Amino acid sequence: MDPTQERDAKYDGDYIHTEHGDEESRSSTSKQELSIETDVPPDGGYGWVIVACVFWLQVNTWGINGSYGVFLSYYLTNNDFPNTSSLAFAFVGGLAIGCAYLMAPVTVCLIRKYGTHVVLVSGIVVQSAGLVAASFATRTYQLFLTQGLCFGVGMGLIYMSYLGIPPQWFERKRSIANAIPAAGAGTGGVIYSLAIQAMIERLGLPWTFRTLALVSLAANLVSAAFLRDRNKATESRHTAFNFPLLKNFEFVLLLGWAVFSTFGFVAINFSLPNFAISVGLTAHQSSIIGALHNLGQGVGRPLIGLMSDRLGRLNIATVLSLMCGVFCFAIWIPARSMAVVSLFATIGGMVSGTFFATVAPVFVEIVGLQDLPGALSLLWLVLVGPGATGEAVAQALRRPAAGEAAYKQVQIFSGMVYVAAALCLWVVRGWKVRQCRMEETRQTPVEEKECETVVVTLEPRDGRTLWHPLGMGRDMVRWCCV
Template sequence: MFASSQCLRPIPDTQRSAREKQTQQRAPDTRSVFQQQYGHLGEWAFSPLFHQTPNCDLNPTDNNPESSLPRVAENEKNGASPTSPEGHRSSEPVEFKEGGYGWVVVGCVFLINAHTWGLNSSYAVFLAYYLNSGAFPDASPIVLAFVGGLSFSVALLIAPIVTFCIPRIGTQPTLGIGVVVQAAALIGASFTTQIWHLLLSQGIGFGVGMGFTFNSTVGVVPQWFVTRRSFANSIATAGSGLGGLVYSLGTNAMIRNIGLPWAFRILAILSFVVNGACCLMMKDRNKALGSVHVAFHKDIFKRIEFWLFVSWGFFGLFGYVISVFSLADYAHTVGFNASQGSILSAMFNLSQGIGRPVIGLVSDRFGRINVAGLGTLIAGLATFFIWIFAGKHFAGTIVFALFGAFAGVLWPTVGPVGAEVVGIQLLPSALSIFWMILVIPATFAEPIALTIKTSGVDAYLNVQLFTGVMYIAAFISIWFLRVWKIRELETIALSEEDVLRNDDAVSLTTSRRTELKPGIFRSMFQGMLTLKRV
């Protein structure tokens, strides 16, 4: 009648006395409740000669307790407690099932990224227009580049403020603030006549709106997934790539046909409508997971692996910002027209839009740190060997633009990699610190690029070398992070089920160390050569 009736087996004689003592200590009304609900089965369950083992077969030769672990985990995932009969609902709230409404959340974050970061990526088109049209004759190229970097950096700088707001007013209201501020900033930018107007509107104002929108949603998707966390997160982040594709082409066409002011106003209307609709459908699982929304969690600062994670993002963002903001102006520098420049930016963003879900799917299969590191290395090599040597030809620059997925590998992997480093509960706090530090490359990457830019056909050679070095430095950082991860996995007693189902288990089980850590040189050697999935 009940699956638990098939899960009863005799206790060895050596364990009977301990079992009898436990039986005598049970409350009488607990026994009576079981008898009322299960009849003789309830009395049998309290017998000292038997004990209940969940989801096991009546096989007297099966004495391996680990053989039932996968089915126990399956029951727990579906809402049954490990000790409850199979098919019987626990009185506790049913645990969430992976995906479900989470796919709606993925779609919402996808559209939000398309109308925040994707829209921001079109600043490459704005910058090329500002530099070559004389729209702001009193502004230097560095100041104009600073506008795009300012919006980027402000969006990251306000991460602690957003982290502070979410547990107090909720995710949806915090997201709503960003939706309104971003649209208002674009409307304000349509009336600019001086450079300081542009700095306040398209720089600071747009950055504040984008920051509230982005930081409210960046940690939500990983809450809904475990085994497909990277894939789901990469689909969500692909929105910025596809949004950048659409807005790079659309913005150039709007500026050319209806002028700069109305281009800003149409962008404001589009972002407000789409982001507002997504805000209404957004749901998080902060309460269910007990997420820690503390802007500066002190324990995180003490962890060397966290700083390796930060340095990977720090150097990688230098390379990414220069790549995404410089392509349109680079096209003009080497002799391409404005239309070709917008096509380059569009191809770069198309590569991100298509490549990010693939990166997420592959990283779930082969390891999130592995794929993040490999993608960073490929971005550096593409910069050195494709952009430098083939970039003077339009076809060669298109090929480099198609490596945009690797150039922006930070975005689809930052959430899943961060969860492996600090755990899903501390992820909001860790990302708050992470984005705060990344304000530096976000602000100064493009001004540095225009500062070291020279003149002539090879004007961007120094910029290309600097970009490649940044990607290689980021790769070295995440390689050491991989060394740490492998070293930790060797010293923690995790079941096979834990390793397969929960990649951030290292951060949650540090008290379960069973042996001393291996030597650092041995770990570095293993981190370089082993094919272990991390």
């Protein structure tokens, strides 16, 4: 038998073909590695259609949610829902985020059973139904059930269905392919922040909700029609809860980065419009501030992805998380005029969403592509708390009687959590650098790979652990493109 026939025979022995044409592995370890090696992501082609679809799905899900600051400012300055506290209104927006995150394990199970498109379309219908129902709300609890619970569940089903798809289509350009769709949240926030304020003034609150429902329904259904996943090609393991990952300290630190980043992002994103009013700006100017913050996200997230692919995903995510904390202290706290508030809204928006622009590529660096669905389901479950309570915490820290300094404690809180997020990720970066350096010493010239592609846990030959304090300290300050 010649080498070609021998190789073909080996491959035929490794896999069986089901009646549906899917390849199933006979061995859970070595054969999966063989499949991963033979599958090469297109790194372009139809992948860019996928990026465009996910971008518009982001526009019409998180873009609408990102405009909740306009709704919040309206609720706080009008009496449409009498005897309702600012904390209760804050929980409406937080509930939507919390429900979206809570849908992660549910979505993973549903996709495994019914497929991506069934779950995606179901989420689109539920989200639109929530907005329509909100247009008939006359009491606060009805807002919780519609704009909070129903809208959040639909948004979660949509988001968790498409989140892991762009990384399946790219390898070298994975960060930019993830960051462009992430920019959809900012782009949608710009569009909807300005549109919602104008619609409320001209059409009233009920018809604003109905218009949002119809527009988002149409746009999301068109995007869903062109979306395609590569779950079979990548052999993604759709495990609802991959609890063994919690045994890895580096994964726990990633969750810390996510929790702190979410607290900071929600507090800034929802508080900025009302903060603008607290320093003497008008309602129209406050909607512009909200739009500028979303514009910053729309511009910044693709740039973050581009820099991440060139300079390292962990490097960029760490530095920009720290920069956002610095901006909170250096620009937001002293901001009193429209110009300075606009400056913070724009440049703060460019970096405040660093987590959302880099979450999938960063997690792939640590856990690998196969375990990404399970890792993300754990992540979103952990983020239910900060997502649901982030703005409530901000409203609890707000001091309306303090006048222009009403949001000072919120500003300090936001800055501190972003600094904490950067510290968590800095330690993970040191772990990754150390892992890469140890792997390089074990590779032969033929086996050498780029530093950033190493995603397996290693056992160093000399008995040292990856978490050796002195070695970690050196590698945390050592340059490496990770």
